[in-house]
Amino acid sequence: MKFLTQALLVLLIAGGAAAQSSSPSEPPAAPGVSxxxxxxxxxxxxxxLDDDPLRASRETIELENAKxxxxxxxxxxxxxxxxxxxxxxxxxSGLRMGKPIVTYVYEAKIRNNSDKILREVVWxxxxxxxxxxxxxxxxxxxxxxxxxxxxxxxLTGQSRTSPxxxxxxxxxxxxxxxxxxxxxxxxxxxxxxxxxxxxxxQ
Numbered sequence: 001m002k003f004l005t006q007a008l009l010v011l012l013i014a015g016g017a018a019a020q021s022s023s024p025s026e027p028p029a030a031p032g033v034s035x036x037x038x039x040x041x042x043x044x045x046x047x048x049l050d051d052d053p054l055r056a057s058r059e060t061i062e063l064e065n066a067k068x069x070x071x072x073x074x075x076x077x078x079x080x081x082x083x084x085x086x087x088x089x090x091x092x093s094g095l096r097m098g099k100p101i102v103t104y105v106y107e108a109k110i111r112n113n114s115d116k117i118l119r120e121v122v123w124x125x126x127x128x129x130x131x132x133x134x135x136x137x138x139x140x141x142x143x144x145x146x147x148x149x150x151x152x153x154x155l156t157g158q159s160r161t162s163p164x165x166x167x168x169x170x171x172x173x174x175x176x177x178x179x180x181x182x183x184x185x186x187x188x189x190x191x192x193x194x195x196x197x198x199x200x201x202q
Contacts, residue, residue: 027199030186032114033121036152038184040125040163043103063088104163106139108155108184110147116195118147121155122188127164127180136180137164 066088074084106125112118120142127137141157164180187199 037109112147117192120190124185
């Protein structure tokens with residue numbers, strides 16, 4: 001009877017350990033760093049707006065000057081009995097029309113809780129499905145910083161790729177904001193004294 005009780009106890013412990021190992025676990029937090037805020041945004045840039053913003057105004061002034069000069073010359077030509085010059089016309093502005101460029105900007109605010117000066121942070125901005133708790137997108141960023149102990153810093157990263165690479169068909173027509181759980185994962189820290197911390201391989 002004693003042997004049977006011990007055998008059942010061993011099976012229960014083994015079963016509990018197996019259940020724990022099969023559940024998804026979060027990566028270990030980076031030591032000495034607190035994540036205070038995180039955010040991301042979609043940024044759309046029109047190449048045409050990168051043109052000289054003063055070009056249109058400058059061209060208008062040049063056209064008015066040309067009209068006045070042409071009017072003066074035409075008065076002289078009329079006095080001489082000759083045909084006047086045609087009035088000047090507005091030249092093409094030459095704006096570059098192209099497809100809008102979409103960039104995704106990722107931001108995080110951290111605090112250095114260690115006693116060393118932080119020089120570089122390698123981090124991921126990850127998205128997780130709220131229902132399945134599965135990662136559906138990740139963007140890797142590297143930020144050069146100079147954060148003294150106890151101070152904070154803003155991290156920024158950019159990507160031209162959509163933050164979520166796996167999109168549920170039912171959600172494809174919706175905005176990404178608020179649909180997923182967002183998480184900052186720091187994978188490497190480098191300090192001014194040459195030391196570093198690296199997230200263990202999983």
